[in-house]
Amino acid sequence: MLNQTPLTGLAHWARGDGLEIVLLVTGAVLLTRLVTWLREKITHRIDATARETDSLVRSEAAKHRHALAQVFTWAALVIIYCATAVAVAVRIGIPITSLVAPATVAAVALGFGAQRVVQDILAGFFIIAERQYGFGDLIRVSVPNSPQPATGTVEDVTLRVTSIRTADGELVITPNGQITQVTNLSRDWARAVVDVPVPTAMDVNQVSDALRVIGDQAYQEPDLRRLLLDPPAVMGVQSIDVDEFQVRLVARTLPGKQFDVGRIRRARIAAVFRNEGIHLPSDLEAAGPSGDS
Numbered sequence: 001m002l003n004q005t006p007l008t009g010l011a012h013w014a015r016g017d018g019l020e021i022v023l024l025v026t027g028a029v030l031l032t033r034l035v036t037w038l039r040e041k042i043t044h045r046i047d048a049t050a051r052e053t054d055s056l057v058r059s060e061a062a063k064h065r066h067a068l069a070q071v072f073t074w075a076a077l078v079i080i081y082c083a084t085a086v087a088v089a090v091r092i093g094i095p096i097t098s099l100v101a102p103a104t105v106a107a108v109a110l111g112f113g114a115q116r117v118v119q120d121i122l123a124g125f126f127i128i129a130e131r132q133y134g135f136g137d138l139i140r141v142s143v144p145n146s147p148q149p150a151t152g153t154v155e156d157v158t159l160r161v162t163s164i165r166t167a168d169g170e171l172v173i174t175p176n177g178q179i180t181q182v183t184n185l186s187r188d189w190a191r192a193v194v195d196v197p198v199p200t201a202m203d204v205n206q207v208s209d210a211l212r213v214i215g216d217q218a219y220q221e222p223d224l225r226r227l228l229l230d231p232p233a234v235m236g237v238q239s240i241d242v243d244e245f246q247v248r249l250v251a252r253t254l255p256g257k258q259f260d261v262g263r264i265r266r267a268r269i270a271a272v273f274r275n276e277g278i279h280l281p282s283d284l285e286a287a288g289p290s291g292d293s
Contacts (some may be wrong), residue, residue: 017091024091028084032077039073043135063134067157070135071128074158117160119177124159127176133157133184138256139164140183141174149183150174186256189229194265195238195246202278204245208234210276211249214268218251224264227257232265 046066126132133139135154141164142149150172152164163173198207215232218224232251239246249269253261 021088021091024084024087028080031080035073035076035080039069042069063136064131066135067128070157071124071159116175116177120160120175123176123179124157124161127162128157128159132182136186137184138186140185141172141179142181143174143178144180151185185258188255190253190255190258192251192253192258192261192265194249194262194269196249196269197244197246198278199244200240204237204247206276207247207278208236210272210278211247211269214265214272215249215251218265218268224261227253227261229253
């Protein structure tokens with residue numbers, strides 16, 4: 001006759017601790033979905049409010065709230081997973097209290113190996129607390145041993161990593177602790193700078209007058225006027241080479257719009273210079289002047 005004791009014990013455990021484990025895992029899954037849904041609800045509301053204001057750029061408060069929603073979601077999910085893992089371990093029969101000493105040793109060993117993770121989390125905390133940048137900001141990130149900084153729009157910020165989307169569509173994920181310098185290109189205001197290379201045979205006054213006319217016309221156009229904070233100003237000759245000199249045209253723009261303004265102005269400058277008989281260097285004449293920042 002078969003011994004029914006093990007089967008009876010298993011059935012009793014399944015009705016007790018086993019059922020609790022299932023409920024804990026199910027609750028963790030539901031909580032995860034709830035937290036994710038709340039984050040999407042909050043971020044969608046922030047985006048909808050930003051669109052209703054009819055502003056061309058996000059406010060600093062909206063970007064900060066968006067980043068906080070992402071960070072709180074990440075932290076909540078970590079807490080849910082850790083708490084569920086501990087509760088399941090207790091119900092399986094793993095003695096948590098007796099693991100305190102080994103866990104302390106393991107924590108010390110893990111601390112030495114996870115210094116970079118701790119550094120990333122601390123750096124992420126200060127990034128959020130100091131409002132260095134937020135969701136939707138256009139930033140330039142410098143990383144050690146990288147040939148050149150990565151420039152793009154912030155798509156995600158957590159306590160550990162920052163994800164930015166470059167102009168080529170690449171998603172660059174950088175640990176926060178590895179970021180040595182951040183240049184925020186969309187904070188408060190920006191400056192569009194165009195350095196116009198002109199052959200030395202041309203008259204400096206003629207070139208400067210033509211650039212002033214271009215700047216005044218740009219400031220009078222409604223489409224460009226809403227991007228500009230000040231009328232464009234001619235700063236004069238910035239450098240002189242053997243065969244050319246450079247005249248700089250500068251204008252303050254809305255944050256993150258300096259590149260759009262620079263592209264439009266380069267096209268206008270190239271067209272006006274051709275009509276005025278002012279010749280650009282042959283290697284730049286097709287694309288127009290460059291140098292906005």
